[in-house]
Structures are given as C-alpha cells and as structure tokens.
Amino acid sequence: AQTVTQSQPEMSVQEAETVTLSCTYDTSESNYYLFWYKQPPSRQMILVIRQEAYKQQNATENRFSVNFQKAAKSFSLKISDSQLGDTAMYFCAFAYNNDMRFGAGTRLTVKP
Amino acid sequence: DAGITQSPRHKVTETGTPVTLRCHQTENHRYMYWYRQDPGHGLRLIHYSYGVKDTDKGEVSDGYSVSRSKTEDFLLTLESATSSQTSVYFCAISARGSSYNEQFFGPGTRLTVL
Numbered sequence: 675a676q677t678v679t680q681s682q683p684e685m686s687v688q689e690a691e692t693v694t695l696s697c698t699y700d701t702s703e704s705n706y707y708l709f710w711y712k713q714p715p716s717r718q719m720i721l722v723i724r725q726e727a728y729k730q731q732n733a734t735e736n737r738f739s740v741n742f743q744k745a746a747k748s749f750s751l752k753i754s755d756s757q758l759g760d761t762a763m764y765f766c767a768f769a770y771n772n773d774m775r776f777g778a779g780t781r782l783t784v785k786p
Numbered sequence: 787d788a789g790i791t792q793s794p795r796h797k798v799t800e801t802g803t804p805v806t807l808r809c810h811q812t813e814n815h816r817y818m819y820w821y822r823q824d825p826g827h828g829l830r831l832i833h834y835s836y837g838v839k840d841t842d843k844g845e846v847s848d849g850y851s852v853s854r855s856k857t858e859d860f861l862l863t864l865e866s867a868t869s870s871q872t873s874v875y876f877c878a879i880s881a882r883g884s885s886y887n888e889q890f891f892g893p894g895t896r897l898t899v900l
Contacts (some may be wrong), residue, residue: 675845678828680828716892717874717893718891718893718894719829719876719878719891721888721889721890724888732853765828765829767829771869772817772834772836772842773831773844773845774819774826774831774889775831775845776829776830777828778826778827779828
C-alpha cells in the first residue's frame with residue numbers, strides 16, 4: 675500500500691520569507707499524481723498544487739512551487755514570500771487509481 | 787467554489803445508534819468520496835463511488851456503508867456508531883477520478899459519538 679510521510683508536524687516562518695515543507699512517499703507504481711492541499715482554520719480543504727509523476731518539470735503556482743524527485747520519492751513544497759494567509763495545515767497526498775493517501779500534515783504558522 | 791454541501795455540519799450521538807451523513811453536489815461529477823480526518827492521520831478514504839449504484843471500499847471502510855441512488859447524492863451510514871468513529875468527515879468530488887483530477891472537498895461534518 676502507498677504511504678505518505680510528512681516529517682515536520684509544525685513549522686513557522688516570518689512573513690515575506692521562504693519556507694519548504696517536506697513530503698516523502700512509498701509506492702511501486704510509476705504513473706501517479708501528487709498534490710499539496712491547504713487546510714486553514716476554516717477547515718476547508720484547498721488544492722495548492724498538483725504534480726504528475728510522468729512530468730519531470732516541477733509544478734509552479736504563483737508563490738508555490740514543488741521540488742519533485744521521483745527516484746527519491748520526495749515531493750517538497752516551497753512557499754515564497756510567505757503571507758499571513760498562508761497559515762494553515764498543509765497535507766501532501768498521493769493518488770493512484772482512485773486511491774488517494776494523505777500525509778499526517780504540517781502545521782505552518784506565518785509570523786508577522 | 788465547487789458546489790458541495792454536507793449535512794448535518796455537526797452531530798452528537800450515542801454509541802450504538804445509526805447515523806447517516808449526506809453529501810450533495812451540484813457539479814454533476816461522476817466520482818464522489820468519503821474521508822475521515824483524525825489528528826496524526828491526515829485524511830483517510832472510507833468509501834468512494836464511481837457512478838450511480840457503483841461504490842467501492844477505501845482504506846478504512848469497516849463499520850461504514852454507503853449508497854448512491856442519484857448522481858448528486860452520496861450517503862455515508864454508520865449502522866451502529868462507536869466512539870472510535872468520532873471524527874471529522876469530509877466528502878469530495880472529482881470529475882474523472884482522483885488519479886487524474888484534483889478532488890474538491892465539502893465543508894466537513896464533525897461527528898461526536900458519546
């Protein structure tokens with residue numbers, strides 16, 4: 675079974691600085707999808723960024739980018755120019771054949 | 787925002803009682819999912835549906851059943867609730883299945899089993 679590990683339960687960053695959240699996963703599949711979701715205090719799950727495993731180019735969405743290392747099974751999220759509104763739980767997720775597995779999450783606090 | 791609603795949003799019930807949670811979508815998406823969220827575990831898939839009357843089990847399906855009689859509604863039933871089923875439950879929808887499309891989530895239902 676696929677597993678997803680987020681080794682940083684909590685992180686903090688100063689406003690306007692850059693922070694990287696780590697995610698590793700374990701799978702024997704070669705074609706799959708990876709996601710980062712954000713969950714603010716409102717509890718709503720919001721998609722941040724998506725990466726397709728067959729694409730070597732790292733995905734980017736405005737201030738959010740990923741470092742996808744397929745051989746190492748690593749999928750980290752970099753947030754640039756952190757804003758107070760980025761304060762939230764961040765979940766890494768792996769998806770294959772309708773089975774989506776989430777990591778335990780990293781609680782990120784952006785400090786003014 | 788994707789048109790997904792969940793009802794009820796909060797529920798407190800007693801051990802041994804049946805509970806049904808409802809997920810309703812207005813997007814006409816084929817795929818619907820039920821997850822539970824617990825501290826230290828992230829979200830875990832309970833059941834999912836890939837069409838009307840077509841459902842399959844997820845990672846933590848024991849103690850839960852689902853039904854989908856219409857495209858827009860996906861019901862999650864706890865036949866006899868236990869304290870271990872105290873959790874926040876999320877419904878999600880996807881146009882083409884989780885492997886190809888992101889899932890859009892509902893607002894969640896907080897269930898407490900006393």
